[in-house]
Amino acid sequence: MTGSAVPLLPLDAYRRLLALARDLAATLELDTLLQRIVQAAAELSEAEAASILLYDPQRKELRFQTATNLSDKLQRGTRVPLEGSLAGLALRRRRPIRRQHAHSDPSHYGHLDRLTRIATDSLLAVPLIANDEPIGVLEAVNKRSGAFTDADEEILTVLGAQAAVAIQNARLFLEADLIAELVHEVRTPLGAILAAAQLLRLPQISEPQRRQAIDAIEREARYLNELTTTFLDLAALESGRARFHSEAFALAPLVDEVVQLFAAEIEAAGLTVETAIPPDLPPLKADRGKIKQVLINLVSNAVKYNRRGGKIRLAAYRENGRLAITVSDTGPGIAPEYRRRLFQKFYRVPGSEQRAAGSGLGLYLCKRIVEAHNGEIRVHSKPGEGTTFVVLLPLMP
Ligand SMILES: Nc1ncnc2c1ncn2[C@@H]1O[C@H](COP(=O)(O)OP(=O)(O)O)[C@@H](O)[C@H]1O
Numbered sequence: 415m416t417g418s419a420v421p422l423l424p425l426d427a428y429r430r431l432l433a434l435a436r437d438l439a440a441t442l443e444l445d446t447l448l449q450r451i452v453q454a455a456a457e458l459s460e461a462e463a464a465s466i467l468l469y470d471p472q473r474k475e476l477r478f479q480t481a482t483n484l485s486d487k488l489q490r491g492t493r494v495p496l497e498g499s500l501a502g503l504a505l506r507r508r509r510p511i512r513r514q515h516a517h518s519d520p521s522h523y524g525h526l527d528r529l530t531r532i533a534t535d536s537l538l539a540v541p542l543i544a545n546d547e548p549i550g551v552l553e554a555v556n557k558r559s560g561a562f563t564d565a566d567e568e569i570l571t572v573l574g575a576q577a578a579v580a581i582q583n584a585r586l587f588l589e590a591d592l593i594a595e596l597v598h599e600v601r602t603p604l605g606a607i608l609a610a611a612q613l614l615r616l617p618q619i620s621e622p623q624r625r626q627a628i629d630a631i632e633r634e635a636r637y638l639n640e641l642t643t644t645f646l647d648l649a650a651l652e653s654g655r656a657r658f659h660s661e662a663f664a665l666a667p668l669v670d671e672v673v674q675l676f677a678a679e680i681e682a683a684g685l686t687v688e689t690a691i692p693p694d695l696p697p698l699k700a701d702r703g704k705i706k707q708v709l710i711n712l713v714s715n716a717v718k719y720n721r722r723g724g725k726i727r728l729a730a731y732r733e734n735g736r737l738a739i740t741v742s743d744t745g746p747g748i749a750p751e752y753r754r755r756l757f758q759k760f761y762r763v764p765g766s767e768q769r770a771a772g773s774g775l776g777l778y779l780c781k782r783i784v785e786a787h788n789g790e791i792r793v794h795s796k797p798g799e800g801t802t803f804v805v806l807l808p809l810m811p
């Protein structure tokens with residue numbers, strides 16, 4: 415803002431802001447919320463376009479999230495550095511940035527130009543801060559006529575404050591939602607454990623029944639263990655609390671560790687495991703615990719969705735400067751029409767409930783972890799023959 419006088423907002427702008435505040439506070443679905451915020455920002459400041467970048471506290475960078483005129487949703491998640499972008503500058507200084515000819519500013523990153531094919535002329539960026547925590551940046555570009563004014567800056571600042579709180583609420587809601595889902599998921603295995611325990615109390619049960627009950631308790635408890643770990647990891651990731659500790663480590667011992675965890679189940683199902691990790695592989699630089707979690711999920715699936723007496727194969731090789739880790743099984747495979755949704759939260763291929771207990775969170779979590787490492791996860795499958803998951807991770811330079 416220039417000068418010391420606080421500009422007075424037109425009355426209808428106040429009315430619009432008030433109505434919006436109510437609207438935003440009631441929107442708990444994050445994508446819808448962000449879409450409403452950018453629409454309102456563009457409208458209120460009479461700009462050609464507006465966008466939101468969310469702050470990623472782990473990587474200390476902004477990620478492009480939503481824009482008013484974005485045709486290609488794939489552009490989501492595009493990274494914008496804190497240094498060397500006007501949005502980053504607004505967040506670092508914790509105050510609005512206004513530019514008349516942004517494209518000629520050395521700090522202009524031009525991400526919105528590239529994403530929306532609009533050349534940025536004038537730009538107004540306000541930081542989104544809730545409870546002193548940086549949430550992201552709201553940007554308006556190209557005032558329809560003239561330059562952005564003090565009043566525009568004031569309006570976007572007020573909108574930004576409301577937006578930041580609403581985004582934080584939506585995130586908290588997401589977490590509460592996850593907890594509700596966890597409670598729901600925990601009920602079935604707990605019920606099975608209770609039933610088995612009650613059965614064990616009966617004096618007249620036969621030896622096979624007794625063994626069955628104990629097996630059930632063990633199986634369900636294992637599943638509960640897997641489930642709670644997955645949920646905790648996911649909650650940490652989604653709320654941005656997860657921390658990644660990068661270290662150099664060899665893949666082969668990690669693979670052995672993971673396979674060892676499943677020794678009992680592998681034997682019980684009569685499966686054979688083959689590992690093919692070349693000894694000359696350079697070390698990985700990643701969060702070992704998180705990569706272990708990914709492998710655990712993939713091997714767990716290869717065990718669960720396999721045939722009796724089937725095979726599991728873990729291999730690794732270099733591919734274009736990346737490391738590919740593969741986990742293959744000889745299970746039922748996954749039909750092409752289901753593959754697209756495999757990595758979505760809570761998604762399970764129809765009929766999976768009959769094969770094994772599961773929440774449909776494992777692969778979603780794998781994808782999140784792999785992507786946080788700048789990697790990629792893919793699936794290849796031949797129905798009736800088996801499935802191979804491929805994890806691609808950048809190798810140490
Ligand atoms: N190796 C596999 N073979 C066949 N189907 C699989 C395999 N891995 C995963 N799937 C399918 O993908 C779904 C999602 O996997 P995941 O997220 O790990 O969930 P969960 O293991 O809890 O079922 C599974 O429910 C299953 O339908």
Ligand SMILES: [Mg+2]
Pocket residue numbers: 711714715772775776777
């Ligand atoms: Mg799984």
